Amino acid sequence: MTVETAAVDRLERLGEEVLRVDDLAMHFPIRGGVFRRAVGAVRAVDGVSFAIDQGETLSLVGESGCGKTTTGRMVVRLLEPTSGRILYRGHDLATMSEDELRPWRSKTQIVFQDPYASLSPRMTVHDIIAEPLRVQGKYRQGGADRVSELLDLVGLQPEHANRYAHEFSGGQRQRIGIARALALDPELLVLDEPVSALDVSIQAQVVNKLRELQQRLGLAYLFISHDLSIVRHVSHRIAVMYLGVIVETGTRDEIFTAPHHPYTQALLSAVPVPDPRLRGARERITLTGDVPNPANPPSGCRFRTRCWKAQAKCAEEVPQLEDRLGTGHPSACHFPELLTVLPTSGAAS
Amino acid sequence: MVNETEPLLVVDDLAVEFRTDEGVVKAVDGAAFTVDRGEIVGVVGESGSGKSVTAMSILGLVKSGRRVRGAIRFRGRDLGTLPAKELRAIRGAEIAMIFQDPMTALNPVVSIGRQIVEALRLHDRKLSKAAARDRAIELLALVGMPDAAARFKQYPHEFSGGMRQRAMIAMAIANGPSLLIADEPTTALDVTIQAQVLDLLRIAQQETQAATLLITHDLGVVAELADRVVVMYAGRVVEQGDVTTVFTAPRHPYTVGLLESLPRLDRDVDELHPIPGSPPSLLTPPPGCPFHPRCPLARDRCRTERPELRVVGNGTTVHRTACHFAEELAALPTEVTR
Secondary structure: OOHHHHHHHHHHOOOOEEEEEEEEEEEEEEEEOOOOEEEEEEEEEEEEEEEEEOOOEEEEEOOOOOOHHHHHHHHOOOOOOOEEEEEEOOEEOOOOOHHHHHHHHOOEEEEOOOOOOOOOOOOEHHHHHHHHHHHOOOOOOOHHHHHHHHHHHOOOOHHHHHOEHHHOOHHHHHHHHHHHHHOOOOOEEEEEOOOOOOOHHHHHHHHHHHHHHHHHHOOEEEEEEOOHHHHHHHOOEEEEEEOOEEEEEEEHHHHHHOOOOHHHHHHHHHOOOOOHHHOOOOOOOOOOOOOOOOOOOOOOOOOHHHOOOOOHHHHHOOOOOEOOOOOOOOEOOOOOOOOOOOOOOOOOO | OOOOOOOOEEEEEEEEEEEEOOEEEEEEEEEEEEEOOOOEEEEEOOOOOOHHHHHHHHOOOOOOEEEEEEEEEEOOEEHHHOOHHHHHHHEOOOEEEEOOOHHHHOOOOOOHHHHHHHHHHHHOOOOOHHHHHHHHHHHHHHOOOOOHHHHOOOOHHHOOHHHHHHHHHHHHHOOOOOEEEEEOOOOOOOHHHHHHHHHHHHHHHHHHOOEEEEEEOOHHHHHHHOOEEEEEEOOEEEEEEEHHHHHHOOOOHHHHHHHHOOOOOOOOOOOOOOOOOOOOOOOOOOOOOOOHHHOOOOOHHHHHOOOOOEEEOOOOOOEEEOOOOHHHHHHOOOOOOO
């Protein structure tokens, strides 16, 4: 079966729910003392829920330590969650054993951030892309042809197959990583900062390739990024994370044109925009302080220590993810307010 | 001789090479620009454009590289020919540097306060320890360090990334430099912390009236902070001018390509237009214009004749580009100029 024929089935199921993550948590133990007992836990992810449809891109955005990468790694089960469910077309991957997982592994694949660290320097490009096929026992029937097809799909030449990763630029390496992720006809790709290590002119090449592949193959993407400009460009829906929880989620337009969580607003206002004419014309919210320690998160709302609107209630009560303003999308803030942070001119789509 | 009629800093036809096992890497190949007193000049470019090597060369910090051509004049004096002792007197006093990674730039076994005191007393022997201490605490407070007196005694590992960068800025402005060189000062930081540090750089600049050379790959940071911008590609300056002109009416195909490949936070873009191919090898740079293999306007002349920086347009400010066909580019409709 070629990559394109396998895609026909997915294209027929566009809009069907592929993945539902339900109250997912990952607590890494902090060990101390002579017996290395757990003396506490870093609550990297602390109750996250979302769903992704076939053909859709959901982006997880947030800063270092917000739990976005940990969430992505749990979805492909590189990490075993502390609690919660990972429902892949109704099957809970969260609690499966390695043996039970094996047939599901091919359905969700991951592309890593660093194209220099994620490809073996001792393997040829052919072997890197063929490895998932070999592991799943699918290489013997037409594996070599499939590798050529995958190379072509990501925009590399057939003669690249016999070279080693170090002979390629960052952008080309990331294409190799994408080809490897596509080898087993996955339905969902977790893209963990896939273009963050690349220069802008190369970034755009890879972003365009990912969008083209999604349209041709009907793939669902969980796109993990700290870069809000790229997120605006690639996403259908967005979930904003802070300190292990989702603070606001909605469609791309809802998040960019009608954000109502103060953290989302602060994030959007903090990104420098490459247009000197907008200097000083934008609403600027500069947050004070740093992200608190996830081993000891603040009570109530986790954002309250940096929030300019924080009141007593914020320390006492955890705000649930709800649509308090009736805008059609929820945020986890007791006192949400609509605020236009970005210029509205080009915002309508 | 101190020459006050010339700009504060003149980088004149600078060329820096590195010898490697594979051959000679021409990291900088004829870079030229100036920085006036009190202005913020952004130097942008991608990996390998030569922007960092250029910045490091100013203070003679490129140890393994060899300057093969050109001059760097600061207040009329060629820094490349100064005796080591005189250069040391300038470093950290008249010219100070802010590095990308404060964890490697700060000494891990000396408290933040002592490092600032050291910087102060190194350049002012008459300053007493107590006075230096007071001044250091004052500086830490100026860069927005809460509880500066307590922070004075702490070590770099006790600081967060943003706080370390603040400490480094405090140290950089300690001796009232007339030129600050900031090499990717916010690249390692999260966006909300980056916003804090950018505000601080603005404050530091106003406070000291120092000219700032801001090296970055982030076009947003330049648009936000710089007065003028210098665009580098493959070791050369391909375009320079005031920031609004270069961003809204670029006259080099590389600058146009960079701006069109950027996804935008402030508007929806249907499709990104990447620059095809990748930057050239600096071991064997292409003849003629270094951008010609990736340029949509390239023709025979570009493959043979190296374009020199020349003035274009008739604006109120000087706009230079190194493209043979800049006028043709001006006539093309592009997304960026809308």
